[in-house]
Amino acid sequence: MADIYLDNNATTMCDPEVVAAVQPYFSEQFGNPSSLHNFGNKVGFAIKKARKSIQTILGAEHDSEIIFTSCGSESDSTAILSALKAQPERKEIITTVVEHPAVLTLCEFLETEGYTVHYLKVDNKGRLDLDEYASLLTDQVAVVSVMWANNETGTIFPVEQMAEMADAKGVMFHTDAVQAVGKIPMNLADSKIHMLSLSGHKLHAPKGVGVLYLRRGVRFRPLLRGGHQERGRRAGTENTIGIVGLGKACDLALEHMEYENTEVAKLRDRLQEGILAAVPHSFVTGDPDNRLPNTCNIAFEYIEGEAILLLMNKQGIAASSGSACTSGSLEPSHVMKAMGIPYTAAHGTVRFSLSRYTTPEEIERVIEAVPPIVEQLRKLSPYWGDGGPIENPEEAFAPVYA
Amino acid sequence: MWDYSETVKEHFYNPKNAGAVAEANAVGDVGSISCGDALRLTLKVDADTEIILDAGFQTFGCGSAIASSSALTEMVKGKTLDQALEISNQDIADFLDGLPPEKMHCSVMGREALQAAVADYRGEEWVDDHEEGALVCKCFAIDDVMIRDTIKANNLTTVEEVTNYTKxxxxxxSCHEGIENILAEELAARGETFTPGAVGKKEGFVNLAEKEAAPAKLTGVKRILKIQEILEGLRPALQADGGDVELMDVEGKNIYVKLVGACSGCQMAAMTLGGVQQKMIEELGEFVKVIPESERPVEIAGA
Structure with missing residues (x-):
């Protein structure tokens, strides 16, 4: 039996049509798009076409608002550092406690450089408090950076509304939309979003290409200076293969947008219901009413996520976990902690993320495979007795060192 | 994914002695649920001989935590309590054919569960001296707490010194930025300022050497003979790993050696050289640099 890939929020398979589209750009169309001659010129046109495709999927007003970068993280860093450089008198940043490390680690670093970072908290479903947000929007804030959708839970933030609020106060607004682009429709021309990051490999394009959307007129300072590429906003010879592939991937994502939001969502719901029905003491984390169509994150109480993943992997099923052990850190996922998920559950969270390639048969196989794995590990757990958790689990088993 | 040995996988997929032992008379609970690892070890101990008749574990944790627990129970069965207490966390890791550096704490947890269970059996109170910080150096599995303690105990001021004292x-x-940040904090705590060099030094020991009083000087020939003798003493250990080292030349403080066999080109070559250099400094009582022959500067004719 073929392996089952339910880790599409980590990365996706490059679509075969994308692979076909980039083939000529390895050896036939190898020219430098900046060159005047035919070798380069054709490549330049291919990049132009790709730029149009990205403009279309984002609903951007101008294709010159698209800046190609190497990845989502580069786009995030470029956006935040640009806002700080362009407005040196503003020393505050607003973000959330559940951002991706691409934003969070940078913000923590900027704190050591003298910036003040406000981290918006979330409730037990991972939702923001917009009143708290409104109270922080002052003329001291250089930039707000809030993710469009959370990578672990799929929870969607009201970024369009938050961008309106920031814009009204004259504050720059950036969103890390790496998980959202290609999964939910967007129309940036009608929004007040000033900057947006996306990453190719999350939507069936190759790894190594990303985009920073920069609204026309928003003040900008490049991260990489050098060549005139991307209108002098991001130096470095273009990653032609990545860019052409991303263009094709955006065309395909747009074609499949409805499928993603109906059929993929149905499969996700079936997976969630199937597992929750068969596994006691398990629950969905995040905001199930407001999340990406492909994602569900389930906490299995009293067991640990890495062990679950290893046993699933043995059966050829790939997913991911927010447990401390999968990352090598001592703490479980910051997203689970922020939502106040107890440790006995936070370590046992498993993220299933589907794609348009996921089949109903695969989902049924996973529904069958997961319950015995959970049962097997619970038999080993000191928190689990005969057929259920022991009474007062956290008191009955309280290990010595903290 | 982690690079787990086959033995780790085997003990994880098919754990031995899972579950609590019936009629257990020793129980050790250790771990931390916040860190995602917790273990209850139950033992049945013969009252007359103190031989462990049976052992069982219940573990909340990752693959290597479960494998370490399984290994531990297998290792202690049939041993007396005193014999069992001699098992170190490294023994548990070795039994499993090694653990990734980030996972060594799983073997520590196993050893501590054993200590706690024995203390429980003997009616003693087990005091945990375990303190674990965030992993800083992944090459040598050195954590934050260890680095801070060493900086405090020895008044260290540079990254090179931290490397010399803790590895x-x-x-x-790649963890030098992290070590610099720790140094900055620790130095600030004792009222000093951390001032790194403009560029990180490639070779360490400079500051250590400057601090030490000048040792009695050996004559040139005697010194080379001594170097040769130290190297000879180190060779058996390297040969056991399928490698070898050969003295090529001595130029002032630079000792040129040739690594051969399994040592050359091996990822551990730098570490091996570091160890050789450390030994040289200790034995010679002076600062020297051990440099592979291949990195010796080439003299340009006419230059």
Whole structure:
């Protein structure tokens, strides 16, 4: 039996049509798009076409608002550092406690450089408090950076509304939309979003290409200076293969947008219901009413996520976990902690993320495979007795060192 | 994914002695649920001989935590309590054919569960001296707490010194930023300012050497003979791993050696050289640099 890939929020398979589209750009169309001659010129046109495709999927007003970068993280860093450089008198940043490390680690670093970072908290479903947000929007804030959708839970933030609020106060607004682009429709021309990051490999394009959307007129300072590429906003010879592939991937994502939001969502719901029905003491984390169509994150109480993943992997099923052990850190996922998920559950969270390639048969196989794995590990757990958790689990088993 | 040995996988997929032992008379609970690892070890101990008749574990944790627990129970069965207490966490890791550096704490947890269970049996109170910080140096599995303690105890001021004392940062060097941050905090705490050099030094020991009083000087020939003798003493250990080292030349403080066999080109070459250099400094009582022959500067004719 073929392996089952339910880790599409980590990365996706490059679509075969994308692979076909980039083939000529390895050896036939190898020219430098900046060159005047035919070798380069054709490549330049291919990049132009790709730029149009990205403009279309984002609903951007101008294709010159698209800046190609190497990845989502580069786009995030470029956006935040640009806002700080362009407005040196503003020393505050607003973000959330559940951002991706691409934003969070940078913000923590900027704190050591003298910036003040406000981290918006979330409730037990991972939702923001917009009143708290409104109270922080002052003329001291250089930039707000809030993710469009959370990578672990799929929870969607009201970024369009938050961008309106920031814009009204004259504050720059950036969103890390790496998980959202290609999964939910967007129309940036009608929004007040000033900057947006996306990453190719999350939507069936190759790894190594990303985009920073920069609204026309928003003040900008490049991260990489050098060549005139991307209108002098991001130096470095273009990653032609990545860019052409991303263009094709955006065309395909747009074609499949409805499928993603109906059929993929149905499969996700079936997976969630199937597992929750068969596994006691398990629950969905995040905001199930407001999340990406492909994602569900389930906490299995009293067991640990890495062990679950290893046993699933043995059966050829790939997913991911927010447990401390999968990352090598001592703490479980910051997203689970922020939502106040107890440790006995936070370590046992498993993220299933589907794609348009996921089949109903695969989902049924996973529904069958997961319950015995959970049962097997619970038999080993000191928190689990005969057929259920022991009474007062956290008191009955309280290990010595903290 | 982690690079787990086959033995780790085997003990994880098919754990031995899972579950609590019936009629257990020793129980050790250790771990931390916040860190995602917790273990209850139950033992049945013969009252007359103190031989462990049966052992069982219940573990909340990752693959290597479960494998370490399984290994531990297998290792202690049939041993007396005193014999069992001699098992170190490294013994548990060795039994499993090694653990990734980030996972060594799983073997520590196993050893502590054993200590706690024995203390429980003997009616003693087991005091945990375990303190674990965030992993800083992944090459040598050195954590934050260890680095801070060493900086405090020895008044260290540079990354090179931290490397000399703890090994942290002696491998790939990518944790040097983290070590610098720790140094800055620790130095600030004792009222000093951390002032790193403009560029990180490639070779360490400079500051250590400057601090030490000048040792009695050996004559040139005697010194080379001594170097040769030290190297000879180190060779058996290297040969056991399928490698070898050969003295090529001595030029002032630079000792040129040739690594052969399994040592050359091996990822551990830098570490091996570091160890050789450390030994040389200790034995010679002076600062020297051990440099592979291949990195010797080439003299340009006419230059």
């Amino acid at each position: 942290a940062g002696g491998g790939c060097s």
